[in-house]
Amino acid sequence: MKSSRIPLITTLLVLAFFYLPIASLVLKSFNDARFTPEWKGFTWKWYERLLERDDIIFALLNSLKIAAVASLTSMILGTCAAFALNRYQSRLQDAHRMMINVPLVLPDILMGMSLLLLFVTTGISLSMGTIVIAHITFCLSYVTLVVLARLQDFDNGVVEAARDLGATRFQAFRKVTLPILLPGILAGGLLAFTLSIDDYVVTFFVKGPGTDTLPTHVYSMIKKSKELPVINALSTIMLIFTFLIVLTSQSLVRPINSKS
Amino acid sequence: MNRRDFISTTSAAFATTLLPSCTEQKKTLNVFTWADYLSEDAAASFEDKHDCKLVIDTFDSNEAMLAKLESGATGYDVIVPSSYVVKELQAKDLLLDLDHTKLPNLKNIDTTYLERALDSEMKVSVPYMLAPTCLAYLRTKVPDAEPSWSLLDREDLKGRITLLDDMREVLGGALMLLGFSLNSTEPAELEEAVKVAIRWKKNIAKFENEQYKTGIASGEFFLVHGYAGELLTVRDENGDIEVVIPKEGASFNCDDLCIPKTSKGVDLAHSFINHLCDAEVAAQNMEFIGYRAPNAAAYQMLTEDFRSSEILFPPDEIFAKCNPLAYLGDKLPLWTSAWEKVKNA
Numbered sequence: 372m373k374s375s376r377i378p379l380i381t382t383l384l385v386l387a388f389f390y391l392p393i394a395s396l397v398l399k400s401f402n403d404a405r406f407t408p409e410w411k412g413f414t415w416k417w418y419e420r421l422l423e424r425d426d427i428i429f430a431l432l433n434s435l436k437i438a439a440v441a442s443l444t445s446m447i448l449g450t451c452a453a454f455a456l457n458r459y460q461s462r463l464q465d466a467h468r469m470m471i472n473v474p475l476v477l478p479d480i481l482m483g484m485s486l487l488l489l490f491v492t493t494g495i496s497l498s499m500g501t502i503v504i505a506h507i508t509f510c511l512s513y514v515t516l517v518v519l520a521r522l523q524d525f526d527n528g529v530v531e532a533a534r535d536l537g538a539t540r541f542q543a544f545r546k547v548t549l550p551i552l553l554p555g556i557l558a559g560g561l562l563a564f565t566l567s568i569d570d571y572v573v574t575f576f577v578k579g580p581g582t583d584t585l586p587t588h589v590y591s592m593i594k595k596s597k598e599l600p601v602i603n604a605l606s607t608i609m610l611i612f613t614f615l616i617v618l619t620s621q622s623l624v625r626p627i628n629s630k631s
Numbered sequence: 632m633n634r635r636d637f638i639s640t641t642s643a644a645f646a647t648t649l650l651p652s653c654t655e656q657k658k659t660l661n662v663f664t665w666a667d668y669l670s671e672d673a674a675a676s677f678e679d680k681h682d683c684k685l686v687i688d689t690f691d692s693n694e695a696m697l698a699k700l701e702s703g704a705t706g707y708d709v710i711v712p713s714s715y716v717v718k719e720l721q722a723k724d725l726l727l728d729l730d731h732t733k734l735p736n737l738k739n740i741d742t743t744y745l746e747r748a749l750d751s752e753m754k755v756s757v758p759y760m761l762a763p764t765c766l767a768y769l770r771t772k773v774p775d776a777e778p779s780w781s782l783l784d785r786e787d788l789k790g791r792i793t794l795l796d797d798m799r800e801v802l803g804g805a806l807m808l809l810g811f812s813l814n815s816t817e818p819a820e821l822e823e824a825v826k827v828a829i830r831w832k833k834n835i836a837k838f839e840n841e842q843y844k845t846g847i848a849s850g851e852f853f854l855v856h857g858y859a860g861e862l863l864t865v866r867d868e869n870g871d872i873e874v875v876i877p878k879e880g881a882s883f884n885c886d887d888l889c890i891p892k893t894s895k896g897v898d899l900a901h902s903f904i905n906h907l908c909d910a911e912v913a914a915q916n917m918e919f920i921g922y923r924a925p926n927a928a929a930y931q932m933l934t935e936d937f938r939s940s941e942i943l944f945p946p947d948e949i950f951a952k953c954n955p956l957a958y959l960g961d962k963l964p965l966w967t968s969a970w971e972k973v974k975n976a
Contacts, residue, residue: 406861407848407868426666426687484702491703576699580661580706581686588666591689593841596667597864597921 393610400603417604424601430588431605434568437499437584441506442563448507449514449563450556456515457522474512482509483576490577497579505577506567513566514559521555658683660899663696664711665689665886668760670919673912681902700725705893708900714749714885717756718958726755727890733901736908743947744925747954748885756887757904760922762859763881763953764800765942767866767874772853778875780808782854783831791853793846794831796838798970799956800856800882801828807879807952814957821969829976847872859942860921874942880952885925 400418404411421427456468474482486505487497495501529551533543571586578587589602658681662669666689674685688707690696693716700710701723712720720726731737737753750756766783768776772791776782783792783804794801803813805827811820832838836852843855844862848869855862859874866872888907890900906912910928917924917933923943930938938944945953959966 404848404868406844406865408845409849411868484698487699487702487704491705497704497706575690575695576702576704578688579704580663580688581659583687583689587691588689590691591666594691595665595860595920597860598667 396603397607397610400600400607402600405597405600417598417600418608420598421601421604421608424598426583427585427588427601427605430583430585433499433582434585437502437506438564438567440503441510441567442560444503445507445510445514445563446556446560449511449559450518450552452511452515453518453522456519457525471512471515474509475516479509479570479572483573486573487576497577497582499579499582501577501579502574502582502584505573506570509570509573510563510566513562514556517559517562518552518555521552525551658896658899659686660684660709660896660903661686661688661707662709662711662903663688663690663707664709665691668711668886668920669907670915672915672919673907676912677903677906680906681899683899685903700891705891707891708894708896709903710889710891711759711886712889714756714758714887714955715958717887717889718749718960720889720891721750721755722958722960725891727892727894727897728755729753729757729890729904730901733898734905734908736905736910739908739910739913739926739928741925741927741930743950744883744885748925749955749957750887756889757908758885758925759888759907760916760920760924761883761885761955762922763876763883763942763945764795764857765859765862765874765876765881766854766856767847767862767872768854769847769850769871770873771871772850776873776875778878780804780877780879782877783856784834785854786834788853789834790836791851792831792835792855793837793839793843793852794835794856795843796840798966798973801831801838801973802966802969803882803956804856804877805831807877807881810879813880813882813954814959816959816962816965818965821965825969825972828973832973832976863921863940863942876942876945876949876953878949878952880949880954882956883950883953885955 401413401415402411403414403416452467452471456464456471483505486501486508490497490501525548529547530543533547534540538546569586570584571590574584575587578584592599592602660683662685664687666687669687674687677683678685690699693713696710696712697716697719700707700720717726731753734757737757740753740758744758744761745751745753748758766778766780768782770776773782773785773788782788783794802821802824805824806813806815806820808827809820809823811817811824815821815824839846839855843852843857844865846852847855848865862872862874866874888904890897890904894900907916907924908926910926910932913924913926913929914932917929918937930944944950
């Protein structure tokens with residue numbers, strides 16, 4: 372059978388669709404011009420400025436810290452929630468399921484505003500902690516749904532087999548259930564991490580003095596700053612790191628897959 | 632290490648991560664402002680002089696900042712909203728009355744601006760930075776251009792113009808073309824302005840707040856309506872661009888320094904405002920930000936290049952026609968319904 376060219380063409384189209392905007396951003400980070408799209412000469416100056424901009428680095432570190440804590444916590448809580456939803460059928464769990472689903476469709480602005488009002492009325496001062504709490508509230512639902520999907524395909528027989536063979540409840544969980552669910556939990560965590568790191572609306576409302584995250588800082592820079600291309604430089608660096616992480620994680624995962 | 636030691640050290644370490652301010656004896660001043668709206672030198676000299684730490688927190692729109700403060704968010708000592716929002720904050724009783732005895736540098740403030748500022752007695756706010764909203768065009772594409780709002784009616788530019796997507800700026804421009812105040816709340820005058828704005832809408836490509844900069848730099852648009860700070864930077868990159876203040880006048884927007892009532896460092900906040908009104912600091916800030924600080928004493932310290940800008944320092948007869956956007960208060964619905972008509976036309 373003659374091989375078709377259609378897969379190749381679709382792949383190229385999809386790649387272009389995804390990566391052309393990113394390529395132009397990388398290119399722009401080396402362009403001497405601020406606004407002009409035309410090429411004004413190669414420069415490292417935006418990268419040099421980035422190193423001098425403590426405020427941007429500070430905001431980036433804030434974002435990373437918040438995303439790490441929020442995704443880890445929502446991984447744990449989300450997995451617990453998924454277990455509860457999967458195992459028990461009751462009115463309470465129906466209500467639970469609904470409340471897990473609501474944050475997925477709730478507008479961010481509403482969530483940000485209500486969280487702010489909650490913090491203000493309870494007298495909690497706005498800080499990094501309030502941002503983390505807010506991020507956990509919306510990340511949790513995503514993790515729960517991803518883990519729940521994984522649990523629905525889960526064969527309970529293997530756990531029962533482990534118990535029959537003398538494993539304690541905890542051993543069965545640690546050696547059987549967790550490894551099977553882990554890809555789902557990690558996928559949920561990764562989703563939570565991305566959601567947290569680029570959230571703007573909720574973060575703006577619940578952030579306190581000195582807790583600017585990268586998105587809130589960048590949005591503000593768009594308004595008055597003369598150094599916006601610094602963000603292109605930062606994005607390029609973040610892109611390189613993302614690719615490196617994805618590449619290493621793929622090379623780590625591959626041997627396990629090929630064995631099975 | 633025994634268990635008690637372990638518990639005490641780990642809990643102390645944990646507590647320090649939660650309460651960074653407690654380990655530090657230095658005073659901190661929390662400023663809620665726009666990103667890149669304070670020169671690094673001005674910030675450093677303030678920290679040195681008052682032995683304190685300056686924490687900058689940013690917002691990206693007046694309305695978002697207002698919503699946040701109104702809901703009761705606290706922790707800020709100095710905020711930097713636009714003038715019309717200062718009036719709204721004042722009406723909602725969120726701002727502290729300034730103590731002029733702590734602000735000796737207020738003598739530097741430019742009185743030619745101050746007399747038409749919304750808070751001309753500087754009761755709750757001190758003007759920080761101002762810049763006009765103006766027009767920019769490509770010289771080669773717009774021959775014999777007259778600096779006027781009537782440029783927006785030129786047939787030969789049809790489909791190559793952008794206007795800001797902002798009711799205050801667009802209807803304000805139309806009002807000035809008609810010879811009325813840009814803050815008019817007379818229904819009849821607004822009615823006429825709506826007609827002008829609809830005429831403009833038929834001639835322009837689109838209402839646009841972000842892309843106009845790259846649009847005019849790349850030659851896609853011939854005439855754009857935008858903020859002076861950005862247009863002047865674009866002009867530096869494309870020599871064909873001319874930035875003008877229409878002869879009928881323009882809005883000259885100002886961002887002001889205020890202290891919210893909830894501030895816990897009122898003294899330091901006053902010192903900060905006073906510091907920014909210092910002539911040398913104001914000059915540094917102007918060159919860094921690219922806006923004009925209404926600080927008469929600072930003008931002579933500016934570089935010749937900056938001082939000669941006809942946009943930031945327009946001739947007296949033009950400057951006399953430039954005004955800040957006023958707070959509309961309960962007249963706002965009049966404007967929103969007028970803007971609705973333009974948008975739906």
